Amino acid sequence: MSADPYGFDTLAIHAGQDPDPRTGAVVPPIYQTSTYAQDAVGSPRLGYEYSRSGNPTRDALQECLAAIEGGRRGLAFASGLAAEDTLLRTVCRPGDHVVIPGDAYGGTYRLFAKVAENWGLAWTAVPLDDLDAVRAAFRPGHTRMIWAETPTNPLLNVCDIAALAQLAHEYDAMLAVDNTFASPYLQQPLTLGADVVIHSTTKYLGGHSDVVGGALVTATDGLGDELAFHQNAMGGVNGPFDAWLTLRGIKTLGVRMDRHCDNAERIAAYLGSHRAVSEVLYPGLESHPGHETAAKQMKRYGGMISFRAAGGPEQAVAICNKTKLFVLAESLGGVESLIEHPGQMTHLSAAGSALEVPADLVRLSVGIETLDDLLADLAQALG
Structure with a gap:
């Protein structure tokens, strides 16, 4: 369904979730399968070959995520950190630099300090509500991204998304916003200029403490296509039952x-x-x-x-x-x-x-x- 004429709650319930064309089931089925029969060599039905590369239940979730965040492409992962790692390895190269919050989530800090740093990614932590400090942290030609959380976890600091987007784009860098604390219902960073939104869907999107997952939603098709390639190549996708549980949670977000x-x-x-x-x-x-x-x-x-x-x-x-x-x-x-x-x-x-x-x-x-x-x-x- 097109997102244009509908409000948030309608999109949360219907985007990517049309009744099943075969049975009329109102809730999209759980396609609990690893592989798909092909009509002939090189002719998969509806483009589905293998569930790491594509699964109808995960596709339904991804379409819904894009709709409720006002984005072009949604991608679902096995955890929030799997989504974060895929984003970093897609956008950054050894020698690049990222500005992160001075009070970033502990798992994000660990990813930068203990994993990404080992393959050559530099980072600087600054208070993102201080634009002068953010600008001073930039390394022209090397800083690829501002990585924001707002509100932050756990100090609940708030940064100005539109201002950070403007600053990042001034240096040909990207703004990524972890929107987990706010959820798409309360805040939509892409509409304020961010390039990509990150979620631990384990949290408010799933909403019932019974599923682990992550997501990326992009402002452009180009970045979405790059991330989709790495999503498949790196393999950190969520399973169909996890995707279904997250979709169920989103309906009542x-x-x-x-x-x-x-x-x-x-x-x-x-x-x-x-x-x-x-x-x-x-x-x-x-x-x-x-x-x-x-x-x-x-x-x-x-x-x-x-x-x-x-x-x-x-x-x-x-x-x-x-x-x-x-x-x-x-x-x-x-x-x-x-x-x-x-x-x-x-x-x-x-x-x-x-x-x-x-x-x-x-x-x-x-x-x-x-x-x-x-x-x-x-x-x-x-x-």
Whole structure:
């Protein structure tokens, strides 16, 4: 279906998901197959030969991803990091340079520092909300990409996507935006000038903590074709059942995100007035340094909150251990609320580096449970 005349929720439910022409099934089938019969040598039916190269269930997901991000080409992967690695190896060469956030996700930092650096890719971490710092980090002729997260994981910093796109293009570089925290429902970086969007579809897109996946969505067909070649050549694709689960999650993304935001806004306000909390990091608060930028480029402010424990690292760990409804677990974006200590969990890989997160930091993924129950759980954990 064409994306032009339809709203977000309609695209989430219908894009790439027409009823099955053979049976009329409203939900696209799971094509759980590795290979496909061919009518003659060199004549595959509908272009399908082998499921690493193409699968109808994954194609449905990819079409839907492109539609809801306002992009030209969507590509689905086995994980968010598989998507990131494919992007880097497609766009960059040994000797190239990338500017990354000064508080990048721990897995992204590990990919740059422990993997990409070994095959000759240089990188510089700077606060992306400081355009002067970003410009100063550029190495003309070598910087191929600005790699942005907004909001960032876990410090919830916000950068100006349109301004970064303009700066990147001034140097013939590319802007890639990790849109996992915001989701396409709240923010569409491609419409603001980004060249490619990255997702861990494990998070809000899947939405139920039962599938791992990743995605890239491009602003142009050319980059999409290059990435599709490497997607097949490198092989980090997701399976058909994973693709189907992600599609199922996307159908309710809009209504889930509204509830995530409703709950998070109230919880952020509550935490901001609690004596056990020294600082709340949430773009929806007017006190947040990136609030105006977030208001400009986001529909709402998302379901992720971080805060710093007034009693220091020991209290932060104790709070994480005391919650009952907030499950102590890594990941985010599911219907259930999660709590974690980034310094010892999701961002342990950055320990000892310039990207190390504060030891008193607690991160919440606010779910869609009854708000009063979540508030009561936090109250007893905070003491």
